[in-house]
Amino acid sequence: MKKTINTSLMMALLTVFTLCFTACSNDDDDKQPTPQITLHEANIEGDILCVQADVVAKGRTAAILLSIAGQEGTVKLTYPVTDSKYIGVLNIDGFHVHVDIANKNVEEGDLLKMTVTDAEGQTATAQKSITAEEDDDEEE
Amino acid sequence: MLLCALCACSSNDDDEQKDMRQPVISDQGITANPIDCQQYHRGDVIPFHYVMTDDQELGAYNIEIHNNFDHHTHSTTATECQMDAQKQPQNPWVYNHDFTIPAGQRQYDARHDIEIPADIDPGDYHFMVRLTDRAGWQQLHAVEIKIIE
Numbered sequence: 590m591k592k593t594i595n596t597s598l599m600m601a602l603l604t605v606f607t608l609c610f611t612a613c614s615n616d617d618d619d620k621q622p623t624p625q626i627t628l629h630e631a632n633i634e635g636d637i638l639c640v641q642a643d644v645v646a647k648g649r650t651a652a653i654l655l656s657i658a659g660q661e662g663t664v665k666l667t668y669p670v671t672d673s674k675y676i677g678v679l680n681i682d683g684f685h686v687h688v689d690i691a692n693k694n695v696e697e698g699d700l701l702k703m704t705v706t707d708a709e710g711q712t713a714t715a716q717k718s719i720t721a722e723e724d725d726d727e728e729e
Numbered sequence: 730m731l732l733c734a735l736c737a738c739s740s741n742d743d744d745e746q747k748d749m750r751q752p753v754i755s756d757q758g759i760t761a762n763p764i765d766c767q768q769y770h771r772g773d774v775i776p777f778h779y780v781m782t783d784d785q786e787l788g789a790y791n792i793e794i795h796n797n798f799d800h801h802t803h804s805t806t807a808t809e810c811q812m813d814a815q816k817q818p819q820n821p822w823v824y825n826h827d828f829t830i831p832a833g834q835r836q837y838d839a840r841h842d843i844e845i846p847a848d849i850d851p852g853d854y855h856f857m858v859r860l861t862d863r864a865g866w867q868q869l870h871a872v873e874i875k876i877i878e
Contacts, residue, residue: 630801634799635817635818639801640798648782649865652773672791672825673789673791673827674791674793674827674859674861674867677861677865678861678865678866679864679865679866680751680866680867681856681867682867682868682869683794683803683869683871685801685803685857687795692851695790722799
C-alpha cells in the first residue's frame with residue numbers, strides 16, 4: 590500500500606515537473622523572420638550607382654551583397670557592403686551606398702539585386718530595375 | 730520541490746527585459762549642431778554636438794557626410810533648405826567615421842570638431858548620424874548643410 594502511494598506521489602511530481610519545464614521553455618527555438626528589404630532607388634549618376642533602401646532584420650544583419658545583372662542575366666558587378674554601420678543591426682533606415690560602375694557597362698534597365706543575410710543564416714533578396722539619372726534643373 | 734520548480738519557472742528567459750526601442754538622437758538640454766540649412770565655409774570646423782539616449786544601453790554611432798548635388802532625400806526632417814542647382818561632383822567631401830560609446834551608457838553627450846577640407850566641392854551636403862544601441866536598433870538623423878567657398 591505504502592509502495593503504491595509512493596509511486597503515485599512520484600508520478601504526480603513527475604507530471605508537475607514536466608508541465609513546469611514545458612511552460613518554462615525559452616525562446617531559443619523561435620526563429621526570427623527573414624530580413625525585409627525595401628529598395629527605393631537604383632539610379633545611375635555618372636560613374637556611380639546610387640542605391641537606397643530600408644532593411645529590417647530581426648536576426649541582425651550579417652552580410653549584404655549588391656549585384657547588378659544585364660537584362661539577359663549576365664552578372665556585371667557584385668559589391669559586398671561591409672560598412673560596420675550596416676552590419677550587426679536590427680534595422681537600417683536610409684541605407685545609402687554609391688557603387689562604382691565605371692567601365693562596367695551598367696545601363697538603364699539592368700537589374701539590381703540586394704541580398705541580406707542575417708546572423709541566423711536566413712537570406713532575403715529584393716530587386717529593382719536600374720534607372721538613369723534625371724536632370725531636375727530642366728524643370729526649373 | 731514543487732516550490733523550487735515554480736521558482737525555476739519564474740526566472741525563465743521571457744522575463745528578461747528585451748530592448749525593443751530604437752535609440753534617440755536629440756537636442757535635449759543642449760544647442761545641437763549641425764542643424765538643417767546651416768552654412769559652413771571650406772576650411773571651417775563643424776562643432777558636432779548631439780545627445781544620444783537609449784532605454785537600455787547605447788552601442789556606437791557613425792557620422793557620414795556626403796554630397797547632395799543630385800538632390801536626393803533621406804526623409805528624417807520636414808525642413809526644406811534652399812539648394813543649389815544640380816551638378817556633377819568633381820572633388821566632393823566624403824567623411825565616414827565610426828565612434829564607440831563606452832559600455833553601460835544610457836545617455837551620451839557626443840561632441841566632435843569636424844574639419845572641412847579647404848579643397849572640396851562647395852554645395853549641398855548631407856550630414857548623417859546613425860546611432861545603434863547595444864541590442865542592434867538603429868536611429869538615423871540626417872541634416873542638410875551647405876558648404877560655401
